[in-house]
Amino acid sequence: NAGVTQTPKFRILKIGQSMTLQCTQDMNHNYMYWYRQDPGMGLKLIYYSVGAGITDKGEVPNGYNVSRSTTEDFPLRLELAAPSQTSVYFCASSYSRWAGVANEQFFGPGTRLTVL
Amino acid sequence: DQQVKQNSPSLSVQEGRISILNCDYTNSMFDYFLWYKKYPAEGPTFLISISSIKDKNEDGRFTVFLNKSAKHLSLHIVPSQPGDSAVYFCAAAEGYSGAGSYQLTFGKGTKLSVIP
Numbered sequence A: 001n002a003g004v005t006q007t008p009k010f011r012i013l014k015i016g017q018s019m020t021l022q023c024t025q026d027m028n029h030n031y032m033y034w035y036r037q038d039p040g041m042g043l044k045l046i047y048y049s050v051g052a053g054i055t056d057k058g059e060v061p062n063g064y065n066v067s068r069s070t071t072e073d074f075p076l077r078l079e080l081a082a083p084s085q086t087s088v089y090f091c092a093s094s095y096s097r098w099a100g101v102a103n104e105q106f107f108g109p110g111t112r113l114t115v116l
Numbered sequence B: 001d002q003q004v005k006q007n008s009p010s011l012s013v014q015e016g017r018i019s020i021l022n023c024d025y026t027n028s029m030f031d032y033f034l035w036y037k038k039y040p041a042e043g044p045t046f047l048i049s050i051s052s053i054k055d056k057n058e059d060g061r062f063t064v065f066l067n068k069s070a071k072h073l074s075l076h077i078v079p080s081q082p083g084d085s086a087v088y089f090c091a092a093a094e095g096y097s098g099a100g101s102y103q104l105t106f107g108k109g110t111k112l113s114v115i116p
Helices: none
Strands: A004-007 A010-013 A019-025 A031-037 A043-051 A054-057 A064-066 A076-078 A087-094 A111-115 B010-014 B019-025 B030-038 B045-051 B056-059 B062-067 B072-077 B086-094 B110-115
Touching: A004 A087, A019 A031, A019 A087, A019 A111, A043 A064, B010 B019, B019 B030, B019 B086, B019 B110, B030 B062, B045 B056, B045 B062, B045 B072, B072 B086
Parallel strands: A010 A111, B010 B110
Antiparallel strands: A004 A019, A019 A076, A031 A043, A031 A087, A043 A054, A064 A076, A087 A111, B019 B072, B030 B045, B030 B086, B056 B062, B062 B072, B086 B110
16 A cells, blocks of 8 residues: 655745645545645644545635545645745545544655745 | 644653653643654654543553643653654644544644664
8 A cells, every 4th residue: 555645745836826736545545634834833734525525624725725536636726826835735644534543644745845 | 822832842862761742732622632753754654642531541662641631741752762763743633532523733843853
């Protein structure tokens, strides 16, 4: 199992450009999440999905969009990139929504995005 | 307003000694707590967790203690090894005993350096 994979690993965008961060998991997890981690800060939830076709906002959704057409994929779309979106983005998945034993969130390796 | 606080940005410990990482929280609705470990250029990986019905959970060299009255938890690593050098994130969730929760609230992390 590859677990959670993310592409690209690094990206530099100009202000106003758009891009899609890809996330795929092969664990058949229903729940998927996007986080961002700013320097010296903890992870903050951007969007999450409880299954194909169902998504909802997290703590910091502004400037982002998501879709979930399959169980495996959960892409994050940045429209009109801004310097404030410079961050490391992590995708994660879990079997269910319960933050319980043996149901921890599994994280991908991250995408480092710089907006200049 | 930070609901999960890790007040020590960094900690250095000699190999073989005990490492103690601390975490405080303010939201009394949190009832499940997790520690994640993160190496550079990788995503966080789950380490150990504890529910609010317990005050201690042990897994090999790692023990987490929970003091609900003080809203404080700590992670003990004994003995510390150079491979433990990483950033440790404390995270909290609501709803373990009830409806369940998908959202983890993370602290800013503590960078542990274990000196050989």
